[in-house]
Amino acid sequence: MAAGSRGAAAFAALAFAALPAAAQADDEGRRLFTGVTPACALCHTLKDAGAAGAVGPSLDELRPDRERVIKALRNGVGQMPPFGHLSEAQIQALARYVEAATK
Numbered sequence: 810m811a812a813g814s815r816g817a818a819a820f821a822a823l824a825f826a827a828l829p830a831a832a833q834a835d836d837e838g839r840r841l842f843t844g845v846t847p848a849c850a851l852c853h854t855l856k857d858a859g860a861a862g863a864v865g866p867s868l869d870e871l872r873p874d875r876e877r878v879i880k881a882l883r884n885g886v887g888q889m890p891p892f893g894h895l896s897e898a899q900i901q902a903l904a905r906y907v908e909a910a911t912k
């Protein structure tokens with residue numbers, strides 16, 4: 810098991826080194842998805858990010874476009890709090906990532 814996970818980590822490192830710039834931008838969005846406070850992943854399911862939250866709708870099913878994500882983050886929606894504490898760049902990265910991950 811340990812050897813297997815080391816192998817997987819090595820593979821991930823190699824894959825990362827080979828990623829084009831656009832995929833690295835997605836990687837930032839993926840990190841934000843699980844890393845902002847409160848984390849999107851707490852409340853939303855998104856397979857690409859390994860998230861299985863069930864408070865809000867599954868983003869895999871909702872498949873929101875970029876504009877819809879930006880609007881939700883700026884204003885909040887229903888039970889979802891607004892994320893006004895994020896920078897414009899972070900909001901853009903999240904929106905781009907969620908759209909791309911659910912295409």
Ligand code: HEC
Pocket residue numbers: 842845847848849850851852853864865866871873877878881882886887888889890892903907
């Ligand atoms: C505290 C739980 C919670 C967190 C944290 C949260 N959401 Fe949500 N989110 C919800 C709920 C609940 C809804 C459904 C709101 C409604 O339709 O009334 C929702 C709705 C959405 C929608 C759909 C908006 C629409 O137009 O219907 C998007 C997109 C979304 N969230 C993205 C995110 C992203 C990206 C993050 C992280 C930055 C995040 N959410 C963090 C609970 C959360």
